[in-house]
Amino acid sequence: MMRRSVSDGGSSGGWGEEEGKGWEVRPGGLLVQKRGEDGGGDAAAAAPPPQAPPELRVRVLYGSAKYEVAVSSVATFGELKKQLMEKTGLQPADQRLTYKGKERGNTEYLDICGVKNRSKIVLVEDPTSLERRYIEMRRNARIQNVHRAISDISLEVDKLADQVTTIEKSISKGNKVAEVQITTLIELLMIQAVKLDSVPSEGETCLQKNLQAKRVQKCVETLDMLKISNARLKSVVVTTKWETFDPPTTAQWEFFD
Numbered sequence: 001m002m003r004r005s006v007s008d009g010g011s012s013g014g015w016g017e018e019e020g021k022g023w024e025v026r027p028g029g030l031l032v033q034k035r036g037e038d039g040g041g042d043a044a045a046a047a048p049p050p051q052a053p054p055e056l057r058v059r060v061l062y063g064s065a066k067y068e069v070a071v072s073s074v075a076t077f078g079e080l081k082k083q084l085m086e087k088t089g090l091q092p093a094d095q096r097l098t099y100k101g102k103e104r105g106n107t108e109y110l111d112i113c114g115v116k117n118r119s120k121i122v123l124v125e126d127p128t129s130l131e132r133r134y135i136e137m138r139r140n141a142r143i144q145n146v147h148r149a150i151s152d153i154s155l156e157v158d159k160l161a162d163q164v165t166t167i168e169k170s171i172s173k174g175n176k177v178a179e180v181q182i183t184t185l186i187e188l189l190m191i192q193a194v195k196l197d198s199v200p201s202e203g204e205t206c207l208q209k210n211l212q213a214k215r216v217q218k219c220v221e222t223l224d225m226l227k228i229s230n231a232r233l234k235s236v237v238v239t240t241k242w243e244t245f246d247p248p249t250t251a252q253w254e255f256f257d
Contacts, residue, residue, distance in 0.1 A: 058115060062088055062123040071110065078106030084123060094129035098122040146205045150212060153192050153199075157215050160189055164219050164226075171226055176233040186223050189216050 053074045060067045067087050071080050077099075081092035088095075097104050099113055099121050115121070163185055170177055193216045201209045 056110065056115065056117050056119070058110075059118060059120045060084060060123050061120065073111045073115075075110055076106060077104040077108050077110065077113075080110070080121075081106065088123070090123075090125060090129075094126045096124045096126055098124070142200075143205060146199055146201050147208075149199050150196075150201075150205065150208050153195050154212055156192055157189075157212060157219070160185060160192070161215065161219055164222055168222065168226055171230050171233065174233060177230055179227065179230065182223050182227045182230065186220055189220050189223075192216055193220075 053072050055070055056073050057068055057070050058080075060069055062084075065088075067084070069080065069083055069087070071083060077097050078092065081095045081097065084090070084095060085092055092106075099115060099119070104113060167177055167182065167185070193213065196209055196213050196216070199205075199209060
């Protein structure tokens with residue numbers, strides 16, 4: 001804001017030129033722009049609203065694919081990348097846009113770079129992004145293989161655990177089982193433990209691996225206790241009643257001359 005000088009004793013005579021150009025002096029010596037004659041607001045407020053910048057339709061080439069994108073002429077290449085993400089699936093950080101043989105930065109404006117309606121822009125994926133995606137794909141494949149291996153071992157452990165339960169119920173009822181059944185079951189469980197040790201794991205797969213290892217350990221410990229209990233049981237002697245037959249009858253033979 002401009003204020004008038006007080007050297008003239010408070011008179012407004014020194015502001016005649018400014019007032020003629022649309023300025024007026026308010027009480028207290030404050031110089032402001034004149035209001036409209038109709039009292040409806042400042043002259044600037046009566047000016048028509050600015051028009052929106054024109055919209056462009058640019059052609060984007062991405063490999064063998066072609067896209068036509070509607071974008072504001074005053075948009076930046078970074079804003080164009082955000083629109084292309086919806087069509088291509090590429091994140092803006094993984095996009096490289098080239099116009100007239102030159103890669104354009106995110107902060108460069110389309111109109112300043114000379115982009116017009118129907119202009120052609122080339123999109124390529126950042127090479128480092130391709131490498132990151134390849135590494136991620138290999139990592140995901142490795143994790144899936146680990147999940148599959150642990151799942152297969154889990155199914156085998158389920159079957160062996162059911163056999164442990166069956167033997168446990170039999171011994172608890174006083175029925176002695178063959179010791180070879182217990183030792184064989186322990187060996188099968190140890191085989192699954194060795195398989196688990198050979199499975200590389202990390203993160204969530206490591207938790208699953210440890211869970212199965214604890215199941216195997218618990219089953220082996222249970223069988224060790226059952227082996228002791230089974231040894232204390234007396235063997236059940238099963239007697240079979242044999243069927244008896246009457247002695248054969250002797251027949252008298254008739255002799256002929």
